Amino acid sequence: MKTKILVVGAGIGGMTVAYRLLQKGYQVTVVEKDKDLGGLLGGFSMYGTNLEKSYHHVFKTDKYIIALIEELGLGKKLKWYESKTGLYYEGKMYPFAGAIDLLRFKPLGFMDKVRLGLMKIYLEKENNWQKFEGVLAYKWLEKWCGQRAYQIVWEPLLKGKFADRYKDISMAWMWARINTRGNSSESGKERLGYMQGGFDQITQELAKRIKKMGGVIKSNSEVKINLIKNKYDLIITSQNLKNVDYLGAITVVFSSKQKLSPYYWHNINDTNSPFLAFIEHTNLVGTKNYRGRHIYYMGTYLPQNHHYFIDSDKKIYDDFFEYLGKIFPDFERKQVEKKWIFKFKNAQHIVTRNYKKQITRNQKKEKIININFANIYPEDRGINFAVREALKTVQRFS
Numbered sequence: 397m398k399t400k401i402l403v404v405g406a407g408i409g410g411m412t413v414a415y416r417l418l419q420k421g422y423q424v425t426v427v428e429k430d431k432d433l434g435g436l437l438g439g440f441s442m443y444g445t446n447l448e449k450s451y452h453h454v455f456k457t458d459k460y461i462i463a464l465i466e467e468l469g470l471g472k473k474l475k476w477y478e479s480k481t482g483l484y485y486e487g488k489m490y491p492f493a494g495a496i497d498l499l500r501f502k503p504l505g506f507m508d509k510v511r512l513g514l515m516k517i518y519l520e521k522e523n524n525w526q527k528f529e530g531v532l533a534y535k536w537l538e539k540w541c542g543q544r545a546y547q548i549v550w551e552p553l554l555k556g557k558f559a560d561r562y563k564d565i566s567m568a569w570m571w572a573r574i575n576t577r578g579n580s581s582e583s584g585k586e587r588l589g590y591m592q593g594g595f596d597q598i599t600q601e602l603a604k605r606i607k608k609m610g611g612v613i614k615s616n617s618e619v620k621i622n623l624i625k626n627k628y629d630l631i632i633t634s635q636n637l638k639n640v641d642y643l644g645a646i647t648v649v650f651s652s653k654q655k656l657s658p659y660y661w662h663n664i665n666d667t668n669s670p671f672l673a674f675i676e677h678t679n680l681v682g683t684k685n686y687r688g689r690h691i692y693y694m695g696t697y698l699p700q701n702h703h704y705f706i707d708s709d710k711k712i713y714d715d716f717f718e719y720l721g722k723i724f725p726d727f728e729r730k731q732v733e734k735k736w737i738f739k740f741k742n743a744q745h746i747v748t749r750n751y752k753k754q755i756t757r758n759q760k761k762e763k764i765i766n767i768n769f770a771n772i773y774p775e776d777r778g779i780n781f782a783v784r785e786a787l788k789t790v791q792r793f794s
């Protein structure tokens with residue numbers, strides 16, 4: 397009899413595991429509590445084109461997801477674009493992509509810039525990340541970049557990403573962010589990958605192949621593992637880790653005839669802003685697939701009990717659009733054509749000092765294997781690493 401495996405969660409991790417196990421001849425059922433497949437990578441229709449509910453791109457170094465895209469026959473859809481980044485600080489947007497932008501960045505003095513630049517080079521070259529495991533990111537950054545550079549550049553980013561837990565974050569997490577990202581540039585210019593027609597095509601193609609190989613996918617189906625564990629020989633689950641804290645995330649996505657910025661990615665370095673990142677998606681990929689409209693995201697990470705998770709949509713739109721008007725005084729809300737709010741309860745795990753101790757160490761004999769994204773370490777969770785972990789999990793089976 398074939399080994400019966402249940403995969404809990406139809407995010408990119410669970411779907412990849414299911415696909416690979418079917419290829420190895422196992423009997424696989426995937427259950428997903430949401431109505432849509434894809435988890436954090438899930439999409440929705442924007443002018444007939446699939447668009448991510450939360451902004452997504454990949455880096456040149458993301459070799460596992462790139463290989464999967466190729467294998468699924470979707471390689472031609474993955475296009476590479478030069479990315480332009482801005483940083484908003486005290487009422488002004490500055491270009492903030494490379495060394496020249498840093499040198500021209502007025503809010504910092506010359507020595508602050510030198511220290512910032514040296515720190516970045518050092519973290520890109522340093523491979524011994526273990527030495528940062530017990531170090532707090534905020535303290536390390538403040539010490540090596542100086543107080544002013546820390547307060548202008550790093551603190552708003554740490555706060556935006558980790559909300560009230562920003563002082564708990566390990567420097568190993570920050571090392572991974574800077575090291576991976578820096579090594580994804582070509583001659584100092586960052587190139588980002590996006591799939592024309594949306595990354596949801598990966599999930600849909602995996603779903604098609606899973607079904608074709610005899611796998612079963614059930615959405616709208618939340619499982620309580622204790623109640624069903626005897627029905628399966630093995631369970632591979634994306635459920636949250638019990639001893640890790642998570643943050644939620646909110647994105648406001650809208651389309652408009654108005655073009656607001658020359659940049660793709662905008663760090664909003666103002667802790668009064670309701671969002672941490674502003675993304676003009678069509679500045680990366682063009683407007684062709686969206687009937688010539690400009691597509692925008694405003695996104696932020698929040699504690700799971702933040703009022704935005706229960707507030708009315710009107711309140712969230714009002715807060716976000718009001719602040720957007722401060723950044724771009726020409727912004728006209730009446731030109732917003734379509735708008736959505738997406739809320740994710742489990743969007744980011746909090747990577748505290750010596751985080752390794754909190755991660756699941758799945759044993760070969762175990763009947764339940766956890767592949768939740770919080771197991772990814774020291775890298776920040778991302779679709780590339782979800783695929784890498786899925787492959788690692790499957791390699792354990794003959």
Ligand SMILES: Cc1cc2nc3c(=O)[nH]c(=O)nc-3n(C[C@H](O)[C@H](O)[C@H](O)COP(=O)(O)OP(=O)(O)OC[C@H]3O[C@@H](n4cnc5c(N)ncnc54)[C@H](O)[C@@H]3O)c2cc1C
Binds near residue numbers: 409744777
């Ligand atoms: C705002 C934002 C922007 C991002 N941008 C990028 C980016 O640009 N590039 C990048 O690489 N990554 C990005 N990411 C991260 C990326 O989306 C995730 O790392 C990846 O999608 C995680 O996939 P996963 O399968 O591990 O987990 P998830 O996508 O979280 O999937 C887990 C699934 O399991 C389901 N589930 C959990 N418990 C149960 C249960 N008991 N029963 C049934 N189903 C259950 C959940 O509903 C979910 O669908 C971003 C994330 C966010 C929030």
